[in-house]
Amino acid sequence: MSENQQITILIVDDELSIRKLLEFFLKKYFSVVTASNGKEAKNWLDDANYPDIVIADLNMPIMNGLDLTRYIRSERKFDDVPVIILSGSESDEVKLECSEAGTSDFITKPFRPEYLHTIIIEKLKDSGKL
Numbered sequence: 001m002s003e004n005q006q007i008t009i010l011i012v013d014d015e016l017s018i019r020k021l022l023e024f025f026l027k028k029y030f031s032v033v034t035a036s037n038g039k040e041a042k043n044w045l046d047d048a049n050y051p052d053i054v055i056a057d058l059n060m061p062i063m064n065g066l067d068l069t070r071y072i073r074s075e076r077k078f079d080d081v082p083v084i085i086l087s088g089s090e091s092d093e094v095k096l097e098c099s100e101a102g103t104s105d106f107i108t109k110p111f112r113p114e115y116l117h118t119i120i121i122e123k124l125k126d127s128g129k130l
Contacts, residue, residue, distance in 0.1 A: 007129060008033060009120070010051035012041040012068060013086065014060040022055065025113040026120075038063025042071055051081060052129050053120060058087035058094070066101055073102035082123035086111070 007030045011022045019034045026032050033051065035041035039062045041054070054072065056065035063071075065085050072078045082104035087094065095106050104123050107116060124130040 007031065007052045007124060008050070010035065010041060010044070010054045010056075012036075012038060012054065012056040012060070012065065014057060018057070018086075021113065022116070026117070029117065030120075037061055038065060038068035038071075041068055045072070045075075045078070050077070052127075053123060054081060054083045055116070055120075056083065056085055058085050058089065058098070066098060069098065069101045069103050080127050080129075082127055084116075084119060084123065 009026055009030045010033050011019055012035045013019045013022070014036055019036070023032045023034055033044065035044055037060045038056065041056070042063060056068050058065040069083045069085065072081060072083055083102065084105045084107060085098045085103045086107050086109055088109045090108050098106050105119055107119065121130065
């Protein structure tokens with residue numbers, strides 16, 4: 001698989017252990033930025049930063065992954081940025097709500113980092129970034 005340090009991945013999760021695990025695994029392939037909640041991620045985006053892909057936990061305090069997705073989709077400059085939601089829920093209703101908000105994929109926790117890497121590569125190819 002392609003390795004590209006020019007690709008920036010924004011990881012948003014309130015669990016430090018998940019952020020660290022994903023950062024450790026993905027920094028071998030990409031440039032990684034982390035945020036502990038959706039508001040922190042929104043602030044980073046509002047500071048004229050541009051991720052190539054966003055991976056966000058669904059359930060977070062302050063601003064959850066669904067609200068972050070809605071914000072990203074409301075900003076034209078992020079139209080081509082895939083958003084992958086991570087969640088402990090397997091509910092079809094939750095998956096549908098995320099899909100309607102504009103997520104690109106939904107991954108149920110727990111998951112293998114290698115699986116997430118495969119999905120990231122697929123979404124980056126689909127968006128023309130790889």
